[in-house]
Amino acid sequence: MAKAKGLRVIASAGSDEKVVFIKSLGAGVTFNYKTENTRDILAWEGPINMYWDSVGGEALEVAIGAASVGARFIECGMISIFTGEPYHVKNLFNIDAKGLKISGFIVSSLSQSHQSHFYEMFLKLVKEGKHKYKEDVTKGLERAGHTIIDVITGRNKGKSMILVGEE
Template sequence: MATVTNGRLLFNEVPEGYPVPGKTTVYDESSKIDLENVALHGGFLVKVLVLSIDPYLRGRMRHAEISTYIAPFTVGEPLANFGVGVVIRSESPAVKSGDHLYGIYPFVQYTVQNNAQAFRVIDNKLNLPLSAYIGVCGMPGETAYYAWKEYASPNDIADRLSTQGDVVFVSTAAGPVGATVVQLAKADGLKVIASAGSDDKVAFATSIGADVAFNYKTVSTRKILEKEGPSTCTYWDNVGGETLEAAIEYAGKGARFIECGMISAYNTKTPYGVANLINIIAQEIHIYGSVVSSLRNKYVEEFYSQFVPRVASGDIKYKEHLVRGLENAGEAILDVQSGKNFGKCVVVVAEE
Protein backbone atom coordinates (compact mmCIF):
# COMPACT_ATOMS: atom_id res chain seq x y z
CA MET A 1 0.00 0.00 0.00
CA ALA A 2 2.92 2.31 0.71
CA THR A 3 1.95 5.97 0.32
CA VAL A 4 -1.75 6.72 0.34
CA THR A 5 -3.99 9.74 0.60
CA ASN A 6 -4.83 10.56 4.22
CA GLY A 7 -8.25 12.20 4.04
CA ARG A 8 -9.02 14.70 6.81
CA LEU A 9 -12.02 16.71 7.93
CA LEU A 10 -10.66 20.12 8.82
CA PHE A 11 -12.21 22.81 10.98
CA ASN A 12 -12.31 25.71 8.59
CA GLU A 13 -14.42 28.46 10.09
CA VAL A 14 -16.48 29.09 13.23
CA PRO A 15 -20.17 28.66 12.33
CA GLU A 16 -22.53 31.55 12.98
CA GLY A 17 -25.51 29.28 13.60
CA TYR A 18 -25.70 25.74 12.30
CA PRO A 19 -22.45 24.33 10.95
CA VAL A 20 -22.22 24.42 7.14
CA PRO A 21 -20.52 21.42 5.50
CA GLY A 22 -17.88 22.61 3.02
CA LYS A 23 -17.64 25.95 4.82
CA THR A 24 -17.26 25.48 8.54
CA THR A 25 -15.67 22.12 7.88
CA VAL A 26 -13.90 21.01 4.72
CA TYR A 27 -12.80 17.58 3.61
CA ASP A 28 -9.19 17.65 2.52
CA GLU A 29 -7.18 15.11 0.52
CA SER A 30 -3.94 17.00 0.24
CA SER A 31 -2.17 14.98 2.91
CA LYS A 32 -0.37 11.75 2.10
CA ILE A 33 1.00 9.13 4.43
CA ASP A 34 3.50 6.31 3.89
CA LEU A 35 1.97 3.58 5.97
CA GLU A 36 5.05 1.39 5.94
CA ASN A 37 7.64 4.02 6.67
CA VAL A 38 6.01 6.86 8.56
CA ALA A 39 8.07 7.52 11.70
CA LEU A 40 6.34 6.33 14.88
CA HIS A 41 8.82 7.73 17.44
CA GLY A 42 7.84 5.04 19.92
CA GLY A 43 4.14 5.39 19.17
CA PHE A 44 1.71 3.53 16.95
CA LEU A 45 -0.03 3.96 13.61
CA VAL A 46 -3.80 3.60 13.67
CA LYS A 47 -6.24 3.13 10.83
CA VAL A 48 -9.38 4.91 11.98
CA LEU A 49 -12.47 2.73 11.52
CA VAL A 50 -15.40 4.56 13.13
CA LEU A 51 -15.82 8.07 14.50
CA SER A 52 -18.59 9.33 16.72
CA ILE A 53 -20.67 12.39 15.84
CA ASP A 54 -22.10 13.92 19.01
CA PRO A 55 -24.11 17.05 19.76
CA TYR A 56 -21.41 18.46 22.04
CA LEU A 57 -19.01 18.84 19.09
CA ARG A 58 -20.79 22.08 18.24
CA GLY A 59 -19.42 23.55 21.45
CA ARG A 60 -15.88 22.96 20.24
CA MET A 61 -16.57 24.79 16.96
CA ARG A 62 -16.09 28.17 18.56
CA HIS A 63 -13.68 31.06 18.75
CA ALA A 64 -10.55 30.21 20.70
CA GLU A 65 -10.88 33.16 23.06
CA ILE A 66 -14.09 31.77 24.59
CA SER A 67 -13.15 29.38 27.36
CA THR A 68 -15.38 26.61 28.64
CA TYR A 69 -15.04 23.07 29.90
CA ILE A 70 -13.55 21.71 26.71
CA ALA A 71 -10.98 23.07 24.28
CA PRO A 72 -12.09 24.63 21.00
CA PHE A 73 -11.10 23.09 17.68
CA THR A 74 -8.23 24.81 15.92
CA VAL A 75 -9.00 26.35 12.56
CA GLY A 76 -7.05 24.53 9.84
CA GLU A 77 -6.68 21.38 11.94
CA PRO A 78 -8.82 18.23 11.87
CA LEU A 79 -11.79 17.93 14.18
CA ALA A 80 -11.52 15.25 16.83
CA ASN A 81 -13.83 12.94 18.75
CA PHE A 82 -14.22 9.46 20.13
CA GLY A 83 -13.60 6.65 17.70
CA VAL A 84 -12.29 3.15 17.32
CA GLY A 85 -9.28 2.33 15.16
CA VAL A 86 -7.09 -0.66 14.48
CA VAL A 87 -3.35 -0.57 15.04
CA ILE A 88 -1.35 -1.14 11.86
CA ARG A 89 2.15 -0.79 13.26
CA SER A 90 3.40 -0.15 16.78
CA GLU A 91 6.65 0.71 18.52
CA SER A 92 4.82 1.01 21.86
CA PRO A 93 5.05 -1.90 24.31
CA ALA A 94 1.48 -1.18 25.45
CA VAL A 95 -0.11 -1.61 22.05
CA LYS A 96 0.28 -4.20 19.36
CA SER A 97 -0.61 -4.46 15.73
CA GLY A 98 -4.21 -5.57 15.32
CA ASP A 99 -5.39 -4.06 18.61
CA HIS A 100 -8.65 -2.14 18.48
CA LEU A 101 -8.34 1.09 20.39
CA TYR A 102 -11.15 3.27 21.73
CA GLY A 103 -10.28 6.89 22.39
CA ILE A 104 -10.23 10.36 20.91
CA TYR A 105 -8.95 10.55 17.35
CA PRO A 106 -8.47 13.36 14.91
CA PHE A 107 -10.89 13.19 11.98
CA VAL A 108 -8.38 11.53 9.65
CA GLN A 109 -8.05 8.17 7.97
CA TYR A 110 -4.68 7.34 9.51
CA THR A 111 -3.00 8.77 12.56
CA VAL A 112 0.20 8.24 14.51
CA GLN A 113 -0.48 8.37 18.25
CA ASN A 114 1.99 8.10 21.10
CA ASN A 115 -0.01 8.04 24.33
CA ALA A 116 -1.27 4.50 24.75
CA GLN A 117 -2.85 5.39 28.10
CA ALA A 118 -5.30 7.69 26.35
CA PHE A 119 -6.84 4.66 24.64
CA ARG A 120 -8.74 1.63 25.83
CA VAL A 121 -8.11 -1.71 24.14
CA ILE A 122 -11.44 -3.19 23.06
CA ASP A 123 -11.05 -6.94 23.43
CA ASN A 124 -14.64 -7.39 22.32
CA LYS A 125 -15.20 -10.85 23.69
CA LEU A 126 -18.87 -9.85 23.66
CA ASN A 127 -18.75 -9.65 19.87
CA LEU A 128 -20.41 -6.27 19.60
CA PRO A 129 -20.01 -4.20 16.44
CA LEU A 130 -17.16 -1.75 16.91
CA SER A 131 -19.58 1.11 16.31
CA ALA A 132 -21.35 0.21 19.56
CA TYR A 133 -18.18 1.12 21.42
CA ILE A 134 -18.55 4.76 20.45
CA GLY A 135 -22.29 4.80 21.12
CA VAL A 136 -24.25 2.94 23.74
CA CYS A 137 -21.02 1.29 24.96
CA GLY A 138 -18.97 4.48 24.62
CA MET A 139 -19.20 8.09 25.66
CA PRO A 140 -22.97 8.53 25.09
CA GLY A 141 -23.77 5.36 27.04
CA GLU A 142 -21.35 6.40 29.76
CA THR A 143 -23.02 9.80 29.88
CA ALA A 144 -26.39 8.21 30.53
CA TYR A 145 -25.18 5.52 32.90
CA TYR A 146 -22.90 7.63 35.09
CA ALA A 147 -25.29 10.53 35.64
CA TRP A 148 -28.29 8.26 36.11
CA LYS A 149 -26.36 6.35 38.78
CA GLU A 150 -25.04 9.49 40.40
CA TYR A 151 -28.12 11.69 40.40
CA ALA A 152 -31.24 9.62 39.83
CA SER A 153 -30.85 6.34 41.63
CA PRO A 154 -34.12 5.12 43.09
CA ASN A 155 -32.69 4.89 46.58
CA ASP A 156 -31.93 8.54 46.37
CA ILE A 157 -35.40 9.25 45.12
CA ALA A 158 -36.86 7.43 48.10
CA ASP A 159 -34.86 9.71 50.34
CA ARG A 160 -36.25 12.80 48.75
CA LEU A 161 -38.31 15.44 50.38
CA SER A 162 -41.85 14.26 50.10
CA THR A 163 -44.36 12.16 48.27
CA GLN A 164 -42.37 11.73 45.11
CA GLY A 165 -44.05 10.55 42.02
CA ASP A 166 -42.38 7.92 39.93
CA VAL A 167 -42.46 9.72 36.62
CA VAL A 168 -39.31 10.42 34.63
CA PHE A 169 -39.32 12.74 31.62
CA VAL A 170 -36.56 12.14 29.07
CA SER A 171 -35.89 14.45 26.15
CA THR A 172 -34.28 13.29 22.86
CA ALA A 173 -35.37 9.82 23.86
CA ALA A 174 -34.34 8.20 20.59
CA GLY A 175 -30.77 9.46 20.76
CA PRO A 176 -28.03 7.31 22.25
CA VAL A 177 -28.06 9.08 25.61
CA GLY A 178 -31.82 9.49 25.91
CA ALA A 179 -32.63 5.96 24.78
CA THR A 180 -30.23 4.55 27.34
CA VAL A 181 -31.79 6.68 30.06
CA VAL A 182 -35.26 5.50 29.07
CA GLN A 183 -34.15 1.89 29.56
CA LEU A 184 -32.29 2.55 32.82
CA ALA A 185 -35.36 4.33 34.20
CA LYS A 186 -37.67 1.52 33.12
CA ALA A 187 -35.33 -1.03 34.70
CA ASP A 188 -35.66 0.98 37.93
CA GLY A 189 -39.43 0.59 37.77
CA LEU A 190 -40.31 4.16 36.88
CA LYS A 191 -42.90 5.51 34.47
CA VAL A 192 -41.14 7.11 31.51
CA ILE A 193 -42.39 10.00 29.41
CA ALA A 194 -40.22 10.38 26.32
CA SER A 195 -39.99 13.19 23.79
CA ALA A 196 -38.44 12.94 20.34
CA GLY A 197 -38.48 14.89 17.09
CA SER A 198 -40.15 12.54 14.60
CA ASP A 199 -42.80 9.86 14.58
CA ASP A 200 -40.17 7.21 13.79
CA LYS A 201 -38.19 8.26 16.83
CA VAL A 202 -41.34 8.20 18.94
CA ALA A 203 -42.02 4.64 17.78
CA PHE A 204 -38.48 3.66 18.71
CA ALA A 205 -38.84 5.24 22.18
CA THR A 206 -42.01 3.22 22.67
CA SER A 207 -40.29 0.05 21.47
CA ILE A 208 -37.61 0.37 24.14
CA GLY A 209 -40.14 0.79 26.90
CA ALA A 210 -41.24 4.42 27.17
CA ASP A 211 -44.73 4.47 28.68
CA VAL A 212 -45.66 7.71 26.96
CA ALA A 213 -43.73 8.89 23.91
CA PHE A 214 -44.57 11.95 21.85
CA ASN A 215 -43.31 14.06 18.95
CA TYR A 216 -42.57 17.44 20.51
CA LYS A 217 -42.84 19.08 17.10
CA THR A 218 -46.49 18.16 16.73
CA VAL A 219 -47.69 17.73 20.33
CA SER A 220 -47.45 20.21 23.20
CA THR A 221 -44.89 19.12 25.76
CA ARG A 222 -46.79 21.01 28.44
CA LYS A 223 -50.03 19.24 27.63
CA ILE A 224 -48.34 15.84 27.80
CA LEU A 225 -46.69 16.64 31.10
CA GLU A 226 -49.87 18.08 32.54
CA LYS A 227 -51.71 14.88 31.69
CA GLU A 228 -49.07 12.21 32.20
CA GLY A 229 -46.56 13.68 34.59
CA PRO A 230 -47.84 16.75 36.41
CA SER A 231 -45.49 15.90 39.27
CA THR A 232 -42.38 14.62 37.52
CA CYS A 233 -39.70 13.34 39.87
CA THR A 234 -36.83 13.33 37.39
CA TYR A 235 -36.17 15.23 34.20
CA TRP A 236 -33.32 14.26 31.93
CA ASP A 237 -32.48 17.29 29.86
CA ASN A 238 -30.72 17.04 26.52
CA VAL A 239 -32.36 20.07 24.97
CA GLY A 240 -32.84 23.03 27.34
CA GLY A 241 -34.98 26.01 26.31
CA GLU A 242 -38.74 25.67 26.15
CA THR A 243 -38.67 21.96 26.97
CA LEU A 244 -36.74 22.68 30.14
CA GLU A 245 -39.21 25.43 30.98
CA ALA A 246 -42.09 22.97 30.56
CA ALA A 247 -40.32 20.41 32.74
CA ILE A 248 -39.81 23.03 35.46
CA GLU A 249 -43.50 23.90 35.25
CA TYR A 250 -44.54 20.32 35.96
CA ALA A 251 -41.77 19.28 38.33
CA GLY A 252 -42.90 17.54 41.47
CA LYS A 253 -41.73 18.39 44.96
CA GLY A 254 -38.04 17.66 45.29
CA ALA A 255 -37.66 16.79 41.61
CA ARG A 256 -34.18 16.24 40.29
CA PHE A 257 -33.08 17.58 36.93
CA ILE A 258 -30.09 16.07 35.22
CA GLU A 259 -28.67 18.66 32.85
CA CYS A 260 -26.82 16.70 30.23
CA GLY A 261 -27.25 18.80 27.10
CA MET A 262 -29.05 21.82 25.71
CA ILE A 263 -29.01 21.35 21.97
CA SER A 264 -31.63 24.09 21.54
CA ALA A 265 -28.93 26.57 22.56
CA TYR A 266 -26.00 25.23 20.54
CA ASN A 267 -26.71 26.87 17.20
CA THR A 268 -28.04 30.27 18.14
CA LYS A 269 -26.70 33.47 19.57
CA THR A 270 -29.97 34.14 21.36
CA PRO A 271 -30.88 31.09 23.41
CA TYR A 272 -34.39 30.92 24.83
CA GLY A 273 -34.71 32.64 28.22
CA VAL A 274 -36.29 30.40 30.83
CA ALA A 275 -38.67 32.56 32.85
CA ASN A 276 -40.17 30.23 35.45
CA LEU A 277 -37.07 29.46 37.49
CA ILE A 278 -38.92 30.53 40.62
CA ASN A 279 -40.44 27.06 40.54
CA ILE A 280 -36.99 25.72 41.42
CA ILE A 281 -37.63 27.13 44.87
CA ALA A 282 -41.34 26.42 45.14
CA GLN A 283 -40.80 22.77 44.24
CA GLU A 284 -37.35 22.48 45.81
CA ILE A 285 -35.95 21.19 42.54
CA HIS A 286 -32.34 20.07 42.55
CA ILE A 287 -30.54 20.58 39.27
CA TYR A 288 -27.33 18.78 38.43
CA GLY A 289 -25.14 19.97 35.61
CA SER A 290 -23.25 16.89 34.51
CA VAL A 291 -20.23 16.24 32.29
CA VAL A 292 -19.37 12.62 31.67
CA SER A 293 -15.63 13.00 32.17
CA SER A 294 -16.08 14.13 35.79
CA LEU A 295 -17.87 10.90 36.72
CA ARG A 296 -15.77 8.50 34.66
CA ASN A 297 -13.32 7.45 37.36
CA LYS A 298 -16.14 6.56 39.71
CA TYR A 299 -18.16 4.43 37.31
CA VAL A 300 -16.07 3.34 34.33
CA GLU A 301 -15.21 -0.19 35.45
CA GLU A 302 -18.80 -0.84 36.54
CA PHE A 303 -19.93 0.43 33.16
CA TYR A 304 -17.79 -2.00 31.18
CA SER A 305 -18.27 -4.95 33.51
CA GLN A 306 -21.99 -4.58 34.21
CA PHE A 307 -23.64 -2.38 31.61
CA VAL A 308 -21.90 -3.37 28.38
CA PRO A 309 -22.83 -7.06 28.83
CA ARG A 310 -26.47 -5.96 29.07
CA VAL A 311 -26.07 -4.38 25.65
CA ALA A 312 -24.44 -7.53 24.26
CA SER A 313 -27.25 -9.69 25.65
CA GLY A 314 -29.90 -7.51 24.02
CA ASP A 315 -31.26 -6.36 27.36
CA ILE A 316 -30.32 -2.78 26.49
CA LYS A 317 -31.29 -1.81 22.96
CA TYR A 318 -29.78 0.83 20.74
CA LYS A 319 -30.12 2.29 17.30
CA GLU A 320 -27.37 3.49 15.01
CA HIS A 321 -27.26 5.86 12.07
CA LEU A 322 -24.24 4.89 9.98
CA VAL A 323 -22.69 7.41 7.59
CA ARG A 324 -20.09 5.93 5.27
CA GLY A 325 -16.96 7.89 4.40
CA LEU A 326 -15.10 10.60 6.28
CA GLU A 327 -15.95 12.97 3.44
CA ASN A 328 -19.56 12.86 4.69
CA ALA A 329 -18.76 13.65 8.32
CA GLY A 330 -19.45 17.38 7.87
CA GLU A 331 -23.00 16.64 6.74
CA ALA A 332 -23.38 14.16 9.61
CA ILE A 333 -22.40 16.86 12.10
CA LEU A 334 -25.10 19.15 10.73
CA ASP A 335 -27.66 16.33 10.80
CA VAL A 336 -26.98 15.69 14.48
CA GLN A 337 -27.36 19.39 15.29
CA SER A 338 -30.63 19.62 13.40
CA GLY A 339 -31.98 16.26 14.58
CA LYS A 340 -32.09 14.76 11.08
CA ASN A 341 -30.21 11.65 12.18
CA PHE A 342 -32.16 8.80 13.74
CA GLY A 343 -30.08 6.85 16.22
CA LYS A 344 -26.48 7.19 17.26
CA CYS A 345 -24.58 8.87 14.41
CA VAL A 346 -21.44 6.98 13.45
CA VAL A 347 -19.10 7.81 10.60
CA VAL A 348 -17.68 4.61 9.15
CA VAL A 349 -14.28 5.85 8.01
CA ALA A 350 -13.04 2.48 6.82
CA GLU A 351 -13.81 -1.19 6.94
CA GLU A 352 -11.17 -3.22 8.60
Protein backbone atom coordinates in the same frame (compact mmCIF):
# COMPACT_ATOMS: atom_id res chain seq x y z
CA MET B 1 -33.00 1.45 31.89
CA ALA B 2 -35.29 3.68 33.96
CA LYS B 3 -38.22 1.38 33.21
CA ALA B 4 -36.16 -1.61 34.38
CA LYS B 5 -35.69 0.21 37.70
CA GLY B 6 -39.48 0.49 38.10
CA LEU B 7 -39.85 4.11 37.03
CA ARG B 8 -42.76 5.39 34.95
CA VAL B 9 -41.18 6.87 31.84
CA ILE B 10 -42.48 9.78 29.79
CA ALA B 11 -40.33 10.22 26.69
CA SER B 12 -40.40 12.47 23.66
CA ALA B 13 -38.70 12.46 20.29
CA GLY B 14 -38.72 14.67 17.22
CA SER B 15 -40.10 12.18 14.68
CA ASP B 16 -42.80 9.53 14.63
CA GLU B 17 -40.16 6.90 13.78
CA LYS B 18 -38.19 7.79 16.92
CA VAL B 19 -41.40 7.77 18.99
CA VAL B 20 -42.10 4.18 17.86
CA PHE B 21 -38.56 3.21 18.89
CA ILE B 22 -38.75 4.77 22.37
CA LYS B 23 -42.13 3.10 22.87
CA SER B 24 -40.48 -0.25 22.01
CA LEU B 25 -37.93 0.45 24.77
CA GLY B 26 -40.74 0.44 27.33
CA ALA B 27 -41.58 4.10 27.83
CA GLY B 28 -45.10 4.36 29.23
CA VAL B 29 -45.95 7.67 27.58
CA THR B 30 -44.38 8.70 24.28
CA PHE B 31 -44.99 11.66 22.03
CA ASN B 32 -43.55 13.67 19.17
CA TYR B 33 -42.65 17.07 20.60
CA LYS B 34 -42.79 18.60 17.11
CA THR B 35 -46.45 17.67 16.58
CA GLU B 36 -47.80 17.55 20.14
CA ASN B 37 -47.70 20.18 22.86
CA THR B 38 -45.19 19.15 25.54
CA ARG B 39 -46.79 21.46 28.12
CA ASP B 40 -50.18 19.77 27.59
CA ILE B 41 -48.71 16.25 27.75
CA LEU B 42 -46.88 16.94 31.02
CA ALA B 43 -49.90 18.72 32.53
CA TRP B 44 -51.93 15.57 31.83
CA GLU B 45 -49.27 12.95 32.66
CA GLY B 46 -47.30 14.74 35.38
CA PRO B 47 -46.10 15.85 37.74
CA ILE B 48 -42.60 14.64 37.00
CA ASN B 49 -40.20 13.56 39.72
CA MET B 50 -37.04 13.10 37.67
CA TYR B 51 -36.05 14.75 34.40
CA TRP B 52 -33.14 13.85 32.11
CA ASP B 53 -32.45 16.84 29.89
CA SER B 54 -30.19 17.15 26.89
CA VAL B 55 -32.25 19.86 25.19
CA GLY B 56 -32.54 22.88 27.50
CA GLY B 57 -34.41 25.99 26.41
CA GLU B 58 -38.19 25.86 26.28
CA ALA B 59 -38.26 22.10 27.00
CA LEU B 60 -36.43 22.75 30.28
CA GLU B 61 -38.87 25.53 31.13
CA VAL B 62 -41.85 23.23 30.54
CA ALA B 63 -40.30 20.48 32.66
CA ILE B 64 -39.60 22.89 35.52
CA GLY B 65 -43.25 23.93 35.37
CA ALA B 66 -44.40 20.29 35.49
CA ALA B 67 -41.98 19.24 38.24
CA SER B 68 -43.13 18.01 41.61
CA VAL B 69 -41.69 19.45 44.81
CA GLY B 70 -38.18 18.04 45.29
CA ALA B 71 -37.87 16.75 41.71
CA ARG B 72 -34.41 15.90 40.42
CA PHE B 73 -33.10 17.27 37.14
CA ILE B 74 -30.12 15.76 35.34
CA GLU B 75 -28.69 18.20 32.82
CA CYS B 76 -26.48 16.64 30.15
CA GLY B 77 -26.37 19.06 27.26
CA MET B 78 -28.37 21.94 25.88
CA ILE B 79 -28.77 21.15 22.17
CA SER B 80 -31.36 23.91 21.83
CA ILE B 81 -28.61 26.54 21.88
CA PHE B 82 -27.54 25.31 18.42
CA THR B 83 -30.98 25.33 16.79
CA GLY B 84 -31.92 29.00 16.64
CA GLU B 85 -32.32 31.99 18.88
CA PRO B 86 -31.35 31.35 22.51
CA TYR B 87 -34.40 30.67 24.66
CA HIS B 88 -34.23 32.23 28.11
CA VAL B 89 -36.02 30.06 30.66
CA LYS B 90 -38.55 32.27 32.43
CA ASN B 91 -39.54 30.18 35.45
CA LEU B 92 -36.20 29.58 37.16
CA PHE B 93 -37.77 30.85 40.41
CA ASN B 94 -39.35 27.39 40.64
CA ILE B 95 -35.92 25.91 41.38
CA ASP B 96 -36.23 27.45 44.84
CA ALA B 97 -40.01 27.39 45.15
CA LYS B 98 -40.21 23.67 44.37
CA GLY B 99 -36.89 22.73 45.96
CA LEU B 100 -35.59 21.25 42.72
CA LYS B 101 -32.27 19.44 42.72
CA ILE B 102 -30.37 20.15 39.51
CA SER B 103 -27.12 18.42 38.59
CA GLY B 104 -25.25 19.02 35.38
CA PHE B 105 -22.41 17.14 33.80
CA ILE B 106 -20.49 16.60 30.59
CA VAL B 107 -20.06 12.94 29.64
CA SER B 108 -16.34 13.32 28.97
CA SER B 109 -15.74 14.52 32.54
CA LEU B 110 -17.18 11.28 33.93
CA SER B 111 -15.91 8.78 31.38
CA GLN B 112 -12.64 7.90 33.07
CA SER B 113 -14.17 7.13 36.46
CA HIS B 114 -17.19 5.22 35.11
CA GLN B 115 -16.07 3.82 31.76
CA SER B 116 -15.11 0.32 32.86
CA HIS B 117 -18.35 -0.15 34.83
CA PHE B 118 -20.40 1.17 31.92
CA TYR B 119 -18.88 -1.24 29.40
CA GLU B 120 -19.17 -4.15 31.80
CA MET B 121 -22.86 -3.44 32.48
CA PHE B 122 -23.96 -2.10 29.08
CA LEU B 123 -22.41 -4.80 26.91
CA LYS B 124 -23.96 -7.49 29.11
CA LEU B 125 -27.42 -5.90 28.76
CA VAL B 126 -27.02 -5.66 24.98
CA LYS B 127 -25.88 -9.29 24.68
CA GLU B 128 -28.84 -10.42 26.81
CA GLY B 129 -31.23 -8.42 24.62
CA LYS B 130 -32.27 -6.28 27.59
CA HIS B 131 -31.09 -3.02 26.04
CA LYS B 132 -31.76 -1.88 22.48
CA TYR B 133 -30.05 0.92 20.67
CA LYS B 134 -29.71 2.34 17.18
CA GLU B 135 -26.64 3.59 15.38
CA ASP B 136 -26.20 5.97 12.46
CA VAL B 137 -22.87 5.23 10.81
CA THR B 138 -21.49 7.78 8.36
CA LYS B 139 -18.57 6.66 6.20
CA GLY B 140 -15.73 9.11 5.73
CA LEU B 141 -14.26 11.86 7.86
CA GLU B 142 -15.17 14.37 5.15
CA ARG B 143 -18.85 13.84 6.16
CA ALA B 144 -18.23 14.81 9.81
CA GLY B 145 -19.75 18.27 9.44
CA HIS B 146 -22.93 16.87 7.88
CA THR B 147 -23.20 14.32 10.69
CA ILE B 148 -22.95 17.02 13.35
CA ILE B 149 -25.68 19.04 11.59
CA ASP B 150 -27.86 15.90 11.45
CA VAL B 151 -27.53 15.49 15.24
CA ILE B 152 -28.27 19.13 15.96
CA THR B 153 -31.33 19.17 13.69
CA GLY B 154 -32.62 15.76 14.79
CA ARG B 155 -32.19 14.00 11.43
CA ASN B 156 -30.11 11.23 13.00
CA LYS B 157 -31.92 8.01 13.87
CA GLY B 158 -29.59 6.82 16.64
CA LYS B 159 -26.13 7.27 18.10
CA SER B 160 -24.12 8.97 15.38
CA MET B 161 -20.69 7.66 14.52
CA ILE B 162 -18.22 8.45 11.79
CA LEU B 163 -16.39 5.48 10.28
CA VAL B 164 -12.96 6.76 9.32
CA GLY B 165 -11.59 3.48 7.99
CA GLU B 166 -12.59 -0.15 7.62
CA GLU B 167 -9.54 -1.50 9.50
